[in-house]
Amino acid sequence: MKFFVDTAEIDAIAELNDLGMVDGVTTNPSLIMKSGRDILEVTKEICDLVAGPVSAEVVATEAEAMIAEGRKLAEIAGNIAVKVPLTWDGLKACKVLSGEGRMVNVTLCFSANQAILAAKAGATFISPFIGRLDDINLDGMQLIEDIRTIYDNYGYETQILAASIRTVNHITESARIGADVITAPPAVIKAMAAHPLTDKGLAAFMADWAKTGQKIL
Numbered sequence: 001m002k003f004f005v006d007t008a009e010i011d012a013i014a015e016l017n018d019l020g021m022v023d024g025v026t027t028n029p030s031l032i033m034k035s036g037r038d039i040l041e042v043t044k045e046i047c048d049l050v051a052g053p054v055s056a057e058v059v060a061t062e063a064e065a066m067i068a069e070g071r072k073l074a075e076i077a078g079n080i081a082v083k084v085p086l087t088w089d090g091l092k093a094c095k096v097l098s099g100e101g102r103m104v105n106v107t108l109c110f111s112a113n114q115a116i117l118a119a120k121a122g123a124t125f126i127s128p129f130i131g132r133l134d135d136i137n138l139d140g141m142q143l144i145e146d147i148r149t150i151y152d153n154y155g156y157e158t159q160i161l162a163a164s165i166r167t168v169n170h171i172t173e174s175a176r177i178g179a180d181v182i183t184a185p186p187a188v189i190k191a192m193a194a195h196p197l198t199d200k201g202l203a204a205f206m207a208d209w210a211k212t213g214q215k216i217l
């Protein structure tokens with residue numbers, strides 16, 4: 001399973017990247033806003049740091065303008081994946097940009113039908129938003145499962161990029177279902193290392209070790 005980091009914070013990306021935990025990065029207009037950085041500058045820095053796909057999102061809503069923005073974003077670096085929303089215009093832009101050999105991440109996917117359209121339009125990645133479905137009492141994980149089944153039924157090569165991940169359980173379930181990629185905030189990826197029995201066991205080992213009076217170094 002590939003790990004993308006869902007942030008535009010350079011330090012957080014660098015920390016995980018040094019551990020080999022980063023296969024790519026996803027950003028969106030809200031994350032750029034939170035970073036307080038210029039989109040072109042910060043995206044270039046991310047692309048210099050990370051070898052894998054870096055998603056940068058268009059902000060136009062009409063196909064022609066999305067295509068123009070996508071081409072400009074793709075000039076930043078060879079590893080840019082142009083992110084377009086799952087609208088009819090977004091699908092048109094996806095078809096054109098993917099036809100030019102660019103990676104395209106179709107975002108804001110909330111249904112299996114939308115995912116089918118994205119695959120047919122040549123998307124490299126489809127981003128179903130788990131957390132935002134859960135927020136309105138729908139089942140985000142069920143959507144990941146449905147898309148996995150459908151893509152496997154027809155051999156679609158579009159990669160399922162499980163997005164809007166809020167908990168470590170979303171990552172476990174995405175892995176169990178067979179999502180190709182997850183994108184999660186750095187804090188959620190780091191939380192995967194935590195387990196209360198690890199903390200309890202380590203505390204007991206440390207207490208016993210202190211009683212030995214020994215040192216290793």
Ligand code: E4P
Nearest residue numbers: 006026027028132163164165
């Ligand atoms: C994915 O590409 C999006 O940037 C992200 O996962 C959205 O997550 P949110 O619903 O927590 O904002």
